Amino acid sequence: MAFRERTDSSVWQRLAGCFLTLVLAACSTLPPEGIPVVTSFDIARYEGKWYEIARLDHSFERGLTDVNATYHRLPGGTVEVVNRGFDAQRGAWRQAVGKARFNRGESEGTLKVSFFGPFYGGYHIVALDQAHYRWSMVVGPDRDYLWILSRDKKLPTEVRSRLLEQARSFGFATDRLIWVTHDREDG
Structure with missing residues (x-):
């Protein structure tokens, strides 16, 4: 026995x-193989509100419109992440608060983000308006996660075209992108 x-x-x-x-x-928490991340990254310039312009579908944002993310640097090298979107089915705003940590130092746009305790996922900035920090393209740990972000609710056509071409060259299914509407006040 x-x-x-x-x-x-x-x-x-x-x-x-x-x-x-x-x-x-x-x-x-690593970027997908073959996709370089932004260098000469400045978290102080990245802080603040970003509007989600487009995303690949995934369960934790499914059905949301008017999605935005706000980043705020905290003492000790972490970054607070507040994701917010409108759930039309419920008629209410949904919000998730998480924390991010840099993977390889603050000068590279590769972080790990957690919204659920000790579990982290990759957040990798692969394109960025480094002159003005007005738009960015972010990928997750594989080619199923892609976000196009902007400081404004709309992205200039030429920037949008360039980001789509870059995403396609990285192997993302840009034909499956969800183009997020921003019709509501931020509530």
Whole structure:
């Protein structure tokens, strides 16, 4: 009986270890292979409100319009992230507050963001108006996550075209982008 208990415990420990490995692998904080991140990044200039212009669909923003994100640097090298969007089905604003940490120092636009305790996901700035910090393109840990952001609710046509071409060259399915409307006041 004692041998069987040890065996069962050992099996459960191995299963738990495999599960933990899979969960941690799914929470990658590295950029997708072959996609360079912005260098000479300045978090002080990136702080503030950004409007989501386009995104690839994913469950945590599904159905939201008027989406924006606000970034605020905190003491100790972390960044507060406040994502906000309007859920028309519920007729209410939804908000999520998280924290971000730099992956390789503050001069590179690669961070890990957490909205759920110890679980982090990648946030990688791959295109940025480095002259004025008016627009950016952000990717997640793989090619299923892409956001185009702007300081304004609309993006100039030439900038939009250039970002779409860059996203296609990185292997993103730009034909699946959701173009976010911004018809409401920020509530």
